[in-house]
Amino acid sequence: MKLLSNLILTVLGTPVVLWHGMGDNCCHSFSMGAVSKMIQKKIPTVEYVKSLMIGDSEGSDTSNGFLMPVFQQLDLACQQIQADPALQNGYHAVGFSQGGQFLRALAQTCPSPPMKNLISIGGQQQGIFGFPKCPDGSSICEYVRKMLNWGAYTSFIQSRLVQAQYWHDPLQEETYKEYSQFIGVVNNEHEFNQTYKDNLLKLENLVLVKFEKDSMVVPKESSHFGYYSPGQDAEILPYDQTELYTEDRIGLKTLDTAGKLHFFTFAGDHLRFTDEEFTENLAQFLA
Ligand SMILES: *[C@@H]1O[C@H](CO)[C@@H](O)[C@H](O)[C@H]1NC(C)=O
Secondary structure: OHHHHHHHHHHHOOOEEEEOOOOOOOOOOOOHHHHHHHHHHHOOOOOOEEEOOOOOOHHHHHHHHHHOOHHHHHHHHHHHHHHOHHHOOOEEEEEEOHHHHHHHHHHHHOOOOOEEEEEEEOOOOOOEOOOOOOHHHOHHHHHHHHHHHHHOOOHHHHOOOOHHHHEOOHHHHHHHHHHOOOHHHHOOOOOOOHHHHHHHOOOOEEEEEEEOOOOOOOOHHHHHOOEEOOOOOOOEEOHHHOHHHHOOOOOHHHHHHOOOEEEEEEOOOOOOOOHHHHHHHHHHHOO
16 A cells, blocks of 8 residues: 555655635635646646645634634644645645745644745745735734734733734844744744754755735745844845844755755735746746
C-alpha cells in the first residue's frame, strides 16, 4: 500500500496547500475555489490542491480568521496536513494575505511532512501598523478595528484577536517585542527559538509577493519583510536592512545567500492579480 501511494505521488507531482486571507474561507467558489481550479488548470503537474479549513464549517473558518489565536490555528492546520495521506511526501504552500504569515509560521512549527516551496501573496510578514478597511462591511472586522485602536497589546485583546497578534507598532517596539503573541514570537523578537530558524531553513524556496498599490497592508513592504525603522512610522527599511534580516534571526539571510529567497511585486491592489501574473511568475515554484 505504501509503495503504491508513493508511486501515485510520483506520478502526480507535488500537491499544493492553500491558506485563505482575512474575511475569506477555504471554499468560496470565487476565491480559494477559483484559485485552486486555476492552479490545476494552468499547472498540469499539480493534481491535488488542499485548501485549509480552520474549524468545522466554512462559517467558523471565516470567524476563526478573526477570533482564534494564531497558534491554535497552526495546531489545527498541522493536524489536517499530517492526517492527509496525499501530503505525506511533502507539499508546496500558497498563502494569501494573513494566510501568508500563517503558512510561514506553519513551516517553522510543523516540519513534518515537509513544506517545500512557500509562496506568500500579500502577507504581513513583519506585521501591520494600520487597519485601513474591512472586507465587505464584515461586522466582526469592524469590531476588531475598534479594539486594535483601543489597545492592541493589552492581554485581553492579544489573547482574543488574530489581527492584534500581528499588530506591530514601531512607536512601541519594546512593547511589541514583549507582548505580541504571534508575529513577534515567530519572528524571534521575544525570545530566540532556534527551532523556528532551523525549520524555516528547511524550505527549498521562500517566495514573497507584494502588491504595489496595496491599500490593505500597512506598510505594504511588510509583504517583503520590510518594515518601519523602529521609533517612527514614516521611514521604511527594506527587508535586508531590518535587524530581523541582518541578525539572521529566522534564517532569511541564510536563505537569501543560498538563492532560496525570491521577491515579486504585482502591480495592483491587495490580492488583485491576473491568472497570467500568477502563472508567469509563480508556476515555476509549484511545478
Ligand atoms: C520553540 O519552537 C518549537 C517548535 O514550534 C516549540 O515546540 C517550542 O515549544 C518552542 N520553545 C519555546 C521556548 O517557546
